[in-house]
Structures are given as C-alpha cells and as structure tokens.
Amino acid sequence: MLEPHRLQLPSSIARVEYFAEIDSTNDSARRMAGELPRDTTLLVVAERQTAGRGRGSNRWWTGDGSLAFSLLFDPARYGIEIRYGCMVPLAAAIGLIDAVTERLPSPAVGLRWPNDVYIGERKLAGVLVEGLPDGRQILGLGCNVNNSVAVAPPEVAMIVASLVDELGGPLDRTEFLSSLLSAVDAALVRLSEDREALAALADELCLQRGRMLHVQVGDERVSGICTGIAADGALRLDTPTGPRILYSGIVLKE
Numbered sequence: 001m002l003e004p005h006r007l008q009l010p011s012s013i014a015r016v017e018y019f020a021e022i023d024s025t026n027d028s029a030r031r032m033a034g035e036l037p038r039d040t041t042l043l044v045v046a047e048r049q050t051a052g053r054g055r056g057s058n059r060w061w062t063g064d065g066s067l068a069f070s071l072l073f074d075p076a077r078y079g080i081e082i083r084y085g086c087m088v089p090l091a092a093a094i095g096l097i098d099a100v101t102e103r104l105p106s107p108a109v110g111l112r113w114p115n116d117v118y119i120g121e122r123k124l125a126g127v128l129v130e131g132l133p134d135g136r137q138i139l140g141l142g143c144n145v146n147n148s149v150a151v152a153p154p155e156v157a158m159i160v161a162s163l164v165d166e167l168g169g170p171l172d173r174t175e176f177l178s179s180l181l182s183a184v185d186a187a188l189v190r191l192s193e194d195r196e197a198l199a200a201l202a203d204e205l206c207l208q209r210g211r212m213l214h215v216q217v218g219d220e221r222v223s224g225i226c227t228g229i230a231a232d233g234a235l236r237l238d239t240p241t242g243p244r245i246l247y248s249g250i251v252l253k254e
C-alpha cells in the first residue's frame with residue numbers, strides 16, 4: 001500500500017485525498033472542485049479504481065500495485081497561457097518519462113502523441129486531462145508500476161508494460177509517486193517558461209516518427225507518415241495531399 005504520510009510533495013500541492021478504492025480519481029477531483037478555492041491544488045490518489053477512465057471511451061486497468069492519481073489545478077498558477085493549456089497532457093507525459101528514466105534508463109521509453117508513455121510497443125502509462133468550465137484542469141495519470149503484466153486481464157496483457165517486469169522487482173511506490181509528482185510539476189513549470197523546449201523534447205521522445213498513422217479527427221480520418229511533434233505540441237503528418245498539423249484526434253491502432 002502507499003504510505004501517504006511519506007509522500008514528498010512539491011510545494012504547489014496544498015491538499016491530498018487518499019482512497020483505498022474509488023470510482024475514478026478524475027471524477028473524485030471533479031466532485032471536490034466546487035468546495036475548493038481555485039488556487040488550491042488538490043491531489044487525489046487511490047489504490048484501486050472501479051471505473052478508471054481513459055481517453056474517449058477507453059477504460060483504464062488499475063491493477064493492484066499500479067499508480068492512479070489526479071491533480072486538480074489552475075494552469076494560470078503555473079503561468080501557463082490559456083492557448084497553451086492543450087499542451088498540459090504532453091507536459092505530464094514528459095514528467096512521467098523523466099521519473100521513469102531515472103529508474104529505467106532505456107532509450108525505448110518514449111511518447112506516443114498525444115500523451116501515452118510506451119516502452120517499445122507496450123503502453124506503460126496514460127494521461128487523461130479534463131477541463132472544468134472555470135478553466136481549472138484535472139490531470140489524471142495512470143502508470144503500471146508493481147502490477148505485473150502476468151496478472152493483467154487478457155484484453156490488455158498483450159499491449160501493456162509494467163515497471164516491475166522491466167526492472168525485475170517492485171518499486172517503492174510512495175517514493176516513485178513523490179518523484180513523479182515533482183517531475184510533473186517541473187514539466188508544467190517548463191511549459192510556462194519554455195514551451196518550445198518542452199515541445200522539442202517531446203519531438204525527440206516521439207516513438208511514432210516515420211510510422212504511418214491513421215488519426216480520427218471528428219468525422220475525418222487523416223492518414224500519413226509521422227514527422228514528429230511541432231513547437232506547439234501538434235502532431236505533424238506527411239499525407240498524400242501534403243503536410244498536416246493535427247491539434248487533436250484519436251490515433252487509431254497502427
């Protein structure tokens with residue numbers, strides 16, 4: 001189990017709610033948002049989620065020993081301009097990669113646009129950022145840590161990675177969560193201070209470069225070879241009709 005009293009939190013986080021079990025940490029943060037002043041950053045962390053959500057209609061497997069948490073925060077407190085709020089998911093993924101590569105220095109850890117963290121062909125972590133009408137954001141992050149792929153449900157076992165399997169042993173999740181929170185905090189600061197450097201890093205970490213991608217953008221399906229991530233966090237594709245820059249969309253299975 002996590003030991004919340006041992007968590008070392010970045011100074012930006014003012015309140016922590018810890019649950020043994022909850023539906024979804026994102027939903028829990030949303031329910032609490034109304035009672036919190038907008039300058040209070042809240043961390044909701046849970047051992048298990050009964051209805052963990054992914055992007056679109058995806059569900060998220062929160063296996064025993066994984067990490068699932070959400071941060072409710074105001075991007076303006078970090079100095080993040082509203083028009084770059086859409087780069088928060090990318091920043092979160094970069095924070096995650098920073099925390100992971102401290103423990104697993106492998107060039108195979110990288111990013112799949114818009115914000116999935118992969119080890120090779122397998123997904124290690126996902127980010128779900130949702131906006132509130134008042135401009136605050138809920139940044140939800142799930143990472144497979146001590147939940148071995150060996151016990152994953154059959155529908156995900158072939159496509160996920162977990163740190164315990166990569167490292168050959170369990171991590172101290174409280175310690176890992178502490179460094180993850182600091183790394184995400186640092187990436188958000190970086191987004192406000194040097195957005196282009198953050199995007200350049202995302203571009204470097206992009207595992208999709210050179211691959212043919214099919215992206216659903218509303219009613220349109222755009223196909224093309226990925227040429228990386230642009231300075232504003234968009235996906236760059238070379239399509240048969242010329243270069244395209246995508247700011248949103250669901251990347252379909254390759």
Ligand code: BTN
Pocket residue numbers: 023024025026027049051052053054055056058060067068069070116125126127128140141142143
């Ligand atoms: C994705 O891969 O599509 C995003 C997965 C995000 C999962 C995390 S786990 C913590 C937070 N609470 C949720 O219900 N979802 C996010």
